[in-house]
Amino acid sequence: MNLLRALLACLLLLPGLLTAAPGPVKKGAVTAELVSHDASIQPGKPFLVALRLTHEEHWHTYWINPGTGYPTSLNWKLPEGFKAGDIQWPVPHVVKDTKGNVTGHGYEDETFLFVEITPPATLSPGTEVTLHAVADWLMCAEVCMPGDAKLELTLPVKAEAPAPNLSVARVFNNAYADLPRPLAGWSLTAARDGAIFTVRLTPAAGTTHRPQDLHLFDRAGLIDYAAPQQIREENGSYVFTLAAAKEGDAAATRLAGVITAKNGWGGTTPSQGATFDVALGAPAAAAQVTGFKSQVSAAPVTGLLGTLALALAGGLILNLMPCVFPVLGIKVLGFVNQAGSDRGKIIAHGLVFTAGVLLSFWALAGLLLVLRTGGAQLGWGFQLQSPAFVFGMTAFLLVFALNLSGLFEIGLSATGVGGKLQMQSGYGGSFFTGILATLVATPCSAPFLAPALGAALSLAAVESILVFTAIGLGLSAPYLLLSAFPAAVKLLPRPGAWMETFKQLMAFPLYATVGALLWVLAAQTKDNDNALLFIFFGLVLVAMAAWVYGRWPKPAARVVAAALLLGGVWLGWPKPAEAAPATASGYVVKWESWSPAAVASARAAGRTIYVDFTARWCATCQTNKAAVFTSAAVLAELEKRNVLLLKADWTSKDATITAELAKWNRSAVPFNLVYRGSAEPIILPELLTPGTVLEALTKPD
CATH class of the missing domain: 2.60.40.1250 (Thiol:disulfide interchange protein DsbD, N-terminal domain)
Structure with missing residues (x-):
């Protein structure tokens, strides 16, 4: 029996003894x-x-x-x-x-x-x-x-x-x-404009074959592999409009890969795939690539129209706010009283009122454009590419979303001021009534003006003015309509509790905008590990400031609210990433992505390898890195031995990392390995110190 067991053991071990x-x-x-x-x-x-x-x-x-x-x-x-x-x-x-x-x-x-x-x-x-x-x-x-x-x-x-x-x-x-090969006689050009690649594929002269179901694969990961590829025929060519990958090399000068056609290439190559490798040029002129300009500009035009539609709707919604709606009918009746039964004069009062509203919004737009110009000259970076600006907009929108939700109130006397607007007389009165209406609406309109403010600081000047014009037209549209049909005032619903419910409902689009801006900040601060965390903490303090402001009306509480607001802005304000610790010769820690292939390749080349299995949610992992990779002694040893640093990021589920951990009988992080030569890797303890890492790196073979 013992002999049988020994034979079975040998048979089980035999596959592991075979080297190839x-x-x-x-x-x-x-x-x-x-x-x-x-x-x-x-x-x-x-x-x-x-x-x-x-x-x-x-x-x-x-x-x-x-x-x-x-x-x-x-x-x-x-x-x-x-x-x-x-x-x-x-x-x-x-x-x-x-x-x-x-x-x-x-x-x-x-x-x-x-x-x-x-x-x-x-x-x-x-x-x-x-x-x-x-x-x-x-x-x-x-x-x-x-x-x-x-x-x-x-x-x-x-x-x-x-x-x-x-x-x-x-x-x-x-x-x-079936290997992909270059297409004989066909030409291909590629250009990049920010986040858009445009590739033009032109058949050889006399080619009658029409490739179907085209798809472009790039070798270097410059193009977003998951984004739909837009392809159109234009003047006998095939034009690809492709989204750039966020992680792609923005400084790449060439685009290389394979273009596939389901029905092949008509005899030029037996394969469904055609290889290419071309220089990346600047966006081509319209004469060189007809339609490139229209393809790129069509999206902004469509986006502007959508923005204007939203701005118009926002202006209309302002009329349903509690500080505006109650005086809507009163103002129109004031026009009627001033003009008597002359319908033309009533409409004229409505038009003059609208002019006052528009002038107010144009003045606001002009002020913001001046601020933007000054900000650019001072280097403030007032644009959506600036993390500081995006954070400011996020905090601003959050505050006014909380206002709409009822956490605090501003402008409680607005309705009272609005009630006096009908006291104005003549066209001059109607004009200044329009100006005052804009001011009165400000406490309620500020949340809706916040996206417009963002547009004014990020769009071109003409487009910004158009956005504010649309808001003004939306706000004044009911007055114009009711001026033309005064009897319709009777059809307006009575003010009531429904307006407060509606106001609170309008907070949720702002919360959605806050979420979208945080998504932008996540991308802008990805190179600074802790920046996004502090942004969240800062917004929590901003929200707490709004709560204190609304909860306690006493001056002392106002001081506390102001301090919390300033503290939240200071804490969350995006800061440049701190310079990585470096040796006297300039060596800095640079992590590469872990994979079994990367380990095998480095071991074959005889390099020392440090592998860190980690995750963002692992506090011990962050503590280990802060303790070890800021040590001058560790940095010097890493530089001396040309150590390859590989990070296995387990923040999200990753079957490959899970399988590798299981191979080492582990199911949690942190887990660190040091590979030296052909020997089995050294397993480091969960809690690291510079000394334990140095010992593993310098331990005699």
């Missing part, structure tokens, strides 16, 4: 194998091999630009004198999850990743060579898991030209013919 497999290796849902088109090789003659990946149904692996996940990699261990080229990637396709959301670029079913191997000319015919490679991939379906395999391929060396390897030659040739 000469045939297919199955890991998870993918089977990997090294194959060669040729049955033998010649000295000095390059030959093709391929990593053959066979996927189970519904599973996929990834292209060089994966979108999500990471691309398949091959790390070679070749005989002396051999050289391996880069992977020649097949045509990718768009990968989607079960809900139809785009998740990346990859491959399913059977895929060949080709590599050209060049042997030395000194090989002796009659011998054999064995090629070793470690393949790493990420396989995904409903879930994702990493896969790897140690593979080998043995080939005889012969003096004569090789015969094909009959077992794989046919599928090998078919797959190789």
Whole structure:
């Protein structure tokens, strides 16, 4: 019985004792194998091999630009004198999850990743060579898991030209013919304008083929892989309008990748994919790329029309506010009393009143434009690209949203002032009544004017004035209509509790705007780990200031509210990221994204590796980094040893990181590893000090 147990143990251990497999290796849902088109090789003659990946149904692996996940990699261990080229990637396709959301670029079913191997000319015919490679991939379906395999391929060396390897030659040739290649005669240009790429593909002269279902894949991740691609035919060319990836290299000077057509390219290439690599130019002039200008400008025009429509609706809504609505009918009746039964004069009073309203809004718009100009000259950065400006707008909108919700009230005497407006007489009275109406509406209108204020500080001057004009027209429209049809005053609903409910309801669009601005701030402060957290804390203090202001009307409470408001603005005001600690020679800590492939590649190159499994919600992780990577001694040692720093960010669910943690019998972070040479990595304790990290880096092998 003991002997049987020993034999079983040996059988179970046998797969782990094998360093490489000469045939297919199955890991998870993918089977990997090294194959060669040729049955033998010649000295000095390059030959093709391929990593053959066979996927189970519904599973996929990834292209060089994966979108999500990471691309398949091959790390070679070749005989002396051999050289391996880069992977020649097949045509990718768009990968989607079960809900139809785009998740990346990859491959399913059977895929060949080709590599050209060049042997030395000194090989002796009659011998054999064995090629070793470690393949790493990420396989995904409903879930994702990493896969790897140690593979080998043995080939005889012969003096004569090789015969094909009959077992794989046919599928090998078919797959190789499907590789994307440049399109003969076709031309392609690319330009970038901020967050928009425009690519123009022009067929060769005389080409009648019309490619269908075009899609552009870029190799470097410059284009947002999940965003829809807009493609239009224009003057015989195909024009792509593509959204830039937020994480892409904004300074990139070239765009390279593959364009696919479902029906191929009409004989120019047998593949569905066409490769390209072009310089990124500035936006082309209209004469060079007709329609580029209209394509780019159409969106702002549409956006401006939408903004004007919202501004007009906002002005109309102002009339339903408690400080405006009760005096609406009184003002119109005042026009009637002044003009008697002359309908023309009543309408004239309405028009003059409207002029007063518009003049007030134009004056406000002009004041804001002057402030914007001065701010630009002083370097205040009054624009939506400025985190400080966006934070100020966020706090401003939050305060007035809380006002609409009833947390505090401002302008309680507005209705009383409004009640005196009908005392004015003549056209001059109507004109100044319009001005006063704007002022009276201010306590209620401020929340609705806040988006318009943002527009005035971020749009062009003419567009800003148009926005304020739309608000003024919205506010005065009921007066104009009622001036033309005074009898309709009787149809107005009576003021009542419904107005307070309506006012509170109007707070929620402002809360939504606050959320949108916080989303913008999250992107603007992504390089400063704690900035967004302090922004949230600052807004909490701003909200508390509004609560104190509304809760206690005494002067002392007003002082406390002001202090809380100032404290919230100071705490949340976006500040530049602090300079990273550096050595005397200028070395700073720079983290790269962790992946099994990155670890394997660095180990093959003999580098020391520090891996930090971390998450934003892990307080211990942040404490560890603050304690260790600000240490001058640690920085000096990292620089001296050229340590590769890899961060495995587990803030969001990540199946690959989860699987890697499970491999080390861990299910939580922090978890830190130091790889040195070929030995097993050193596992560091959960709580780190500079001393523990230095000991791991300097420990004798």
